[in-house]
Amino acid sequence: MSENVSVKDLVRGDLINVSAAANLAFNEQVKALIKSGRQVYHFAFGQSPFPPPACLKEALQEFAHAHEYLPMVGIPELREELAKFHARYDNLSLNSDNFVVAPGSKILIYLVMTIFAGDILLPSPAWTTYVPQSRLAGKEPWILQTQQAQGWKLTPETLEEAVAGKGGSSWKLLILTNPGNPSGACYTDEELEALSVVCRQRRVIVLSDEIYARLTFSRRHASMAKHYPEGTILTSGFSKCASAGGWRLGYAHFPTALRSLMAVVISAASHTYTCAPAPMQYAVAKVLRENFDELDQYMRDCATVLEAVGNYCHRELASVGVGGCKSEAGYYFLPDFEVVREGLRARGPANGTHMTQSMLEEANVALMSAHDFLRPLEELTTRFCFVCFDGAEALRALKDHPSQENLSDDFLRQHCLPIVKGIQSLRQWVLKHREQ
Ligand SMILES: Cc1ncc(COP(=O)(O)O)c(C=O)c1O
Numbered sequence: 001m002s003e004n005v006s007v008k009d010l011v012r013g014d015l016i017n018v019s020a021a022a023n024l025a026f027n028e029q030v031k032a033l034i035k036s037g038r039q040v041y042h043f044a045f046g047q048s049p050f051p052p053p054a055c056l057k058e059a060l061q062e063f064a065h066a067h068e069y070l071p072m073v074g075i076p077e078l079r080e081e082l083a084k085f086h087a088r089y090d091n092l093s094l095n096s097d098n099f100v101v102a103p104g105s106k107i108l109i110y111l112v113m114t115i116f117a118g119d120i121l122l123p124s125p126a127w128t129t130y131v132p133q134s135r136l137a138g139k140e141p142w143i144l145q146t147q148q149a150q151g152w153k154l155t156p157e158t159l160e161e162a163v164a165g166k167g168g169s170s171w172k173l174l175i176l177t178n179p180g181n182p183s184g185a186c187y188t189d190e191e192l193e194a195l196s197v198v199c200r201q202r203r204v205i206v207l208s209d210e211i212y213a214r215l216t217f218s219r220r221h222a223s224m225a226k227h228y229p230e231g232t233i234l235t236s237g238f239s240k241c242a243s244a245g246g247w248r249l250g251y252a253h254f255p256t257a258l259r260s261l262m263a264v265v266i267s268a269a270s271h272t273y274t275c276a277p278a279p280m281q282y283a284v285a286k287v288l289r290e291n292f293d294e295l296d297q298y299m300r301d302c303a304t305v306l307e308a309v310g311n312y313c314h315r316e317l318a319s320v321g322v323g324g325c326k327s328e329a330g331y332y333f334l335p336d337f338e339v340v341r342e343g344l345r346a347r348g349p350a351n352g353t354h355m356t357q358s359m360l361e362e363a364n365v366a367l368m369s370a371h372d373f374l375r376p377l378e379e380l381t382t383r384f385c386f387v388c389f390d391g392a393e394a395l396r397a398l399k400d401h402p403s404q405e406n407l408s409d410d411f412l413r414q415h416c417l418p419i420v421k422g423i424q425s426l427r428q429w430v431l432k433h434r435e436q
Pocket of ligand 1: 103104105106107127177181209211236237238239245249250
């Protein structure tokens with residue numbers, strides 16, 4: 001083709017400005033800097049620092065020969081094991097026939113958004129993917145505000161106000177991320193119960209994204225499916241708890257009342273991705289059936305290391321006046337750098353973009369402004385991923401550590417050094433700008 005074809009002729013009008021996931025794009029930029037020889041403390045990308053558990057690696061090798069197309073919803077033995085998995089951890093009684101297994105939970109969240117007839121409700125802050133997914137699905141989500149003082153968790157009052165105000169009698173779909181990305185916040189049973197009352201009254205279906213549930217530091221995850229079983233679509237997978245993001249295995253469980261929605265999701269699956277990877281389905285089914293204790297110990301160990309690292313980052317930043325709640329699960333928290341606002345203002349606009357650029361240039365720290373996670377640009381919050389360390393080494397060292405629960409700062413200095421160095425560099429940056 002000789003001439004350049006106009007974007008308007010190629011791309012649906014409402015999608016012209018949809019860009020690649022902000023976190024993936026920023027990660028590419030930081031990786032290029034590191035490749036060019038710059039020392040960068042990469043707190044901007046959240047993927048598991050740990051190698052997958054040995055039992056899963058072995059099982060995946062064992063089933064490498066499985067190359068056939070599998071049932072669209074996943075193999076029956078895996079769906080049965082998933083139901084047992086959630087019974088054991090979350091005290092849920094899920095129906096194995098109501099699971100849909102997929103190459104990651106992301107595609108299932110997208111398909112639900114696409115197929116669902118009503119509006120989408122999205123609490124802020126939110127994972128970078130939900131808004132673009134919703135737009136790809138042809139919907140502009142309603143953003144519901146949450147407060148730092150309330151741990152960035154949606155309150156029943158805010159939900160009620162949003163739904164009653166904009167009203168209509170149609171069903172809505174609330175995307176609830178629990179534990180949170182980017183907040184690291186976990187809802188309690190009481191909070192979920194209170195939300196479920198509004199959901200029932202106001203015809204709100206919940207898509208409860210619980211992908212970080214097994215990395216809850218207290219080990220006590222509260223699931224929305226317990227409080228609102230008839231209206232909760234639960235999504236999760238093995239990308240985080242088994243560090244297997246690239247092996248692509250996620251799933252959704254639909255309540256029986258929503259089987260009509262599930263049927264169209266299955267149909268869409270059959271016409272798009274066909275099925276989840278066969279070796280991975282057999283491998284996970286085997287691990288859940290035969291190596292449960294090993295997987296359980298592995299998840300506990302990962303959570304122990306993550307908790308120590310998360311607490312350290314929070315405590316060190318708090319010691320120089322940085323605000324924000326401590327992470328309760330997963331890889332993230334949302335520190336608030338309000339303390340440097342005046343210092344930043346003296347040198348340019350005091351906003352998240354300017355601040356994170358300054359951190360990268362002056363402290364070699366890569367952080368994403370929480371603006372990418374739906375917070376206002378003027379807010380000086382950032383999403384902090386505390387995973388830039390060698391997870392294999394940390395897990396090995398944990399085995400020899402006398403107190404497997406309370407990891408000291410010495411442990412972190414010895415085995416998670418980039419975290420310690422990066423945090424100290426960021427502390428210096430805060431002190432410099434705080435004093436200006
Ligand atoms: C909140 C949240 N939900 C879902 C996903 C997607 O996970 P999967 O690998 O199952 O597609 C991620 C991955 O980063 C995530 O952070």
